[in-house]
Amino acid sequence: MPIEKGDIVRIAYTAKLEDGTVIDTTDEKIAKEFGIYSEDYRYGDVYVIVGERNVVEGFEEDLIGKEVGYKGTVKVPPEKAFGEYDPEKKEVISIARLKEKPRPGDRIKVGDRVGVVERVIGRRAIIDFNHPLAGKSIIFEYEIKEKVEDIAKKIEAIFMIYTGMEVKAKVEGKKAIVEVPRNFHFVPYAPLNKVSALARIFKYLDIEEVEIVERHKKAEVPSFEEVKEEKAEEKEEKTEKTEAEAKEEKTEEKGKTEDELKAEIIPEDVKS
Known part of the structure; x- marks a missing residue:
């Protein structure tokens, strides 16, 4: 078909x-x-x-x-x-609004918009807010x-599309039971994107109810000592930054307005 x-x-x-x-x-x-x-x-x-x-x-x-x-x-x-491509989507901003001096090619976020630095002229930067592929x-x-074709497989596919996570689903009449991974609620945006998945399930499938199940087994749950050790390691990693570095950052940000702090350069490792 x-x-x-x-x-x-x-x-x-x-x-x-x-x-x-x-x-x-x-x-x-x-x-x-x-x-x-x-x-x-x-x-x-x-x-x-x-x-x-x-x-x-x-x-x-x-x-x-x-x-x-x-x-x-x-x-x-x-x-x-x-x-x-829309040439009207270019803007000139003061680099004083940025935490560090931008360079051509940097992606920066200004408010809720993301753009690319086209040129830097003196204390100003020309930002192109067009999509890179416009x-x-x-x-x-x-x-x-x-x-x-299978309804349970469709539900699993929908969750994969909107949450990026593999789930197990079974259907009982017009009710779906979806078992999510143990870390589901700790993955950024997964719980929120779940709402998008549910909306499509109800839109496209003959389903009236969805039950979300998070299953844990005794042997898989870490002991208190293991959790404590893991938390200690995380804390140690977070405190690797010296007090001097933290103080320096605080000094740089002191005196900036809230609007100025809304503009920031997006690090290389999170560009997409």
């Missing part, structure tokens, strides 16, 4: 620019080959709910009408990828591996 809106499919893909530059892929080997590998990224096939924009619009549209096993390529224009066509080479 052809893929339709509302279907959940498992796909593999590699995204490139028109000059052949690989910008994203589900294949770990390709990521390493083209120098875009990240230890924080989960490689392997991904699930997509067709119609929910889990991938860019133009790519999603190309999935519709295809069948499992399809392999192909689609060129997605800017307006259906990351948008057209104005570019993206070429997707992809394969449709599976169309998920």
Whole structure:
């Protein structure tokens, strides 16, 4: 059966620019080959709910009408990828608003917006708030591996899409029981993203109730001594910064307004 809106499919893909530059892929080997590998990224096939924009619009549209096993390529224009480039989205800000002097290419956060430093002129910086891929066509080479049919598997796929975590689900009538990992509530944003997952379950599946289960076994629960030791190690790591460094940072921030502290350079290790 052809893929339709509302279907959940498992796909593999590699995204490139028109000059052949690989910008994203589900294949770990390709990521390493083209120098875009990240230890924080989960490689392997991904699930997509067709119609929910889990991938860019133009790519999603190309999935519709295809069948499992399809392999192909689609060129997605800017307006259906990351948008057209808008020169009006450039702004000039005073570098006094930043905790450290910016350099061209730095990504910085100003309020709730993220931009890239284009140029630094004296005490001012020109920030481009366009998406880094705005104005570019993206070429997707992809394969449709599976169309998920089983309701329990659909629930597991939905949780993977929105929380990034593997869960176990079973269905009893119109009730779903979802067992989440023991660390589920400690993973940043997972509990919040759970709400997004539940919304899609109720939207696309004939489910009236979802029970979330966090299961623990005696043998898997660490002893009080182990927890205490782990906490001590964490505390030791956090106090590696000397009092002199902490005092220096405090001095630098003293006197800055709240608005000034809203602008910050995004460290290299958290760029995406």
